[in-house]
Amino acid sequence: MKALHFGAGNIGRGFIGLILSRAGYNVVFSDVNQELVKALEQRGEYTVELANEAKDLETVTGVSAIDGTNLDTVAQNVAEAELITTAVGVNILKHIAPGIAKGLTSRLGTGDVFQPLHIIACENAIGASTQLKEHVYGLLDERTRLLADQYVYFPDSAVDRIVPIQHHEDPLHVQVEPFYEWVVDRSQMAPAFKPVEGVMYVDDLEPYIERKLFTVNTGHCIAAYIGYVNGYDTIQKAIADEKVKSIVYGALQETGAVLVKRFGFNADDHQLYIAKILERFVNPHLTDEVTRVGRSPLRKLSPNDRLVRPALQAYEYGTETTHLAMGMAAACKFDISEDPEAVELQTTIQQKGIEAALSQYTSMDESHPVLKQAVAHYQQMQK
Ligand SMILES: NC(=O)c1ccc[n+]([C@@H]2O[C@H](COP(=O)([O-])OP(=O)(O)OC[C@H]3O[C@@H](n4cnc5c(N)ncnc54)[C@H](O)[C@@H]3O)[C@@H](O)[C@H]2O)c1
Numbered sequence: 302m303k304a305l306h307f308g309a310g311n312i313g314r315g316f317i318g319l320i321l322s323r324a325g326y327n328v329v330f331s332d333v334n335q336e337l338v339k340a341l342e343q344r345g346e347y348t349v350e351l352a353n354e355a356k357d358l359e360t361v362t363g364v365s366a367i368d369g370t371n372l373d374t375v376a377q378n379v380a381e382a383e384l385i386t387t388a389v390g391v392n393i394l395k396h397i398a399p400g401i402a403k404g405l406t407s408r409l410g411t412g413d414v415f416q417p418l419h420i421i422a423c424e425n426a427i428g429a430s431t432q433l434k435e436h437v438y439g440l441l442d443e444r445t446r447l448l449a450d451q452y453v454y455f456p457d458s459a460v461d462r463i464v465p466i467q468h469h470e471d472p473l474h475v476q477v478e479p480f481y482e483w484v485v486d487r488s489q490m491a492p493a494f495k496p497v498e499g500v501m502y503v504d505d506l507e508p509y510i511e512r513k514l515f516t517v518n519t520g521h522c523i524a525a526y527i528g529y530v531n532g533y534d535t536i537q538k539a540i541a542d543e544k545v546k547s548i549v550y551g552a553l554q555e556t557g558a559v560l561v562k563r564f565g566f567n568a569d570d571h572q573l574y575i576a577k578i579l580e581r582f583v584n585p586h587l588t589d590e591v592t593r594v595g596r597s598p599l600r601k602l603s604p605n606d607r608l609v610r611p612a613l614q615a616y617e618y619g620t621e622t623t624h625l626a627m628g629m630a631a632a633c634k635f636d637i638s639e640d641p642e643a644v645e646l647q648t649t650i651q652q653k654g655i656e657a658a659l660s661q662y663t664s665m666d667e668s669h670p671v672l673k674q675a676v677a678h679y680q681q682m683q684k
Pocket residue numbers: 307308309310311312313331332333334337369388389390391393396397423424425460461462463464465
């Protein structure tokens with residue numbers, strides 16, 4: 302069984318590749334990072350270390366890699382794969398679409414009896430596989446699109462495992478937190494699909510992806526932005542500061558109120574979920590940099606992402622948004638020269654002012670009360 306996985310980075314190696322390999326797949330990684338591709342090709346295996354007391358180690362074997370910049374090689378692997386997954390970043394999906402489109406065209410052009418193919422984007426976004434499908438479909442001709450409608454499935458998914466930036470001599474070794482959860486929307490899959498062990502299949506992904514994104518990722522990015530504003534370089538140090546922790550906690554109460562109302566989660570269970578996540582953030586065996594967790598602030602400030610969407614839902618419900626607005630304000634202070642989105646955000650704030658900049662990236666009107674709340678916090682942080 303061959304699985305093609307786009308992105309041999311932290312989640313690719315530390316989570317998706319590991320699960321697929323355990324489930325019996327030969328995993329082929331496609332990546333544009335030639336160092337990773339070469340090392341995977343040469344060694345055919347890598348190690349995953351759990352961030353726990355024992356530092357449990359697992360060797361992932363039977364893996365290989367291809368050069369993701371070579372369209373023909375990518376297409377050939379798409380044509381041959383029994384399962385395709387991605388963990389490249391939601392903004393990169395459009396760049397892998399041409400290889401997938403070319404591969405599907407060849408796969409579906411043979412006239413053979415077609416096996417259903419699942420393509421699962423494992424990115425932190427609502428509807429990432431659906432977004433990938435739109436990019437791919439935009440590149441298919443009419444006949445291939447009709448065949449893809451019958452034989453190719455793009456189930457959305459939610460993936461959860463904290464994998465920080467790696468700093469090891471071995472470029473393939475990856476340290477991950479023990480916890481993981483991979484949830485896939487069964488309603489978007491072929492009627493008779495082959496389940497992958499370690500994956501949870503659900504009929505309705507929405508509660509799972511929103512709970513994950515608006516608890517784990519909302520809390521995480523607020524810890525990163527407020528931590529950064531307060532001079533901390535890691536999430537662990539930031540959360541150790543009670544002031545930062547209480548803002549993160551406050552934001553998770555705000556998203557929690559929305560999630561409980563929207564999806565009918567049991568309120569006590571949700572508090573336990575929040576507590577577990579806060580524990581995961583401070584895992585003493587991990588060092589997670591605020592620059593990673595806060596990366597791409599424009600994506601994180603976008604209307605459907607972890608700050609604005611739950612804040613607007615809370616506003617609609619008439620519940621609190623103060624801490625979420627504080628997170629948005631702190632995101633606007635995230636001044637990291639190596640992060641192109643942070644550079645663009647800072648330039649826009651300088652050129653247009655905070656109100657116009659926030660409005661541009663969040664799609665909220667400048668007069669929206671949540672935007673005004675964020676601006677007030679931003680001005681407070683200037684002092
Ligand atoms: N790290 C985490 O804790 C975590 C957890 C859950 C979800 N995610 C999500 O997983 C995705 C990947 O995150 P990550 O932390 O692994 O990032 P990463 O930067 O470690 O990995 C991304 C990989 O994609 C590769 N890539 C870039 N362009 C490519 C292309 N055109 N073709 C093939 N490969 C390409 C990069 O070279 C890199 O190796 C993101 O969407 C992220 O939100 C991350």
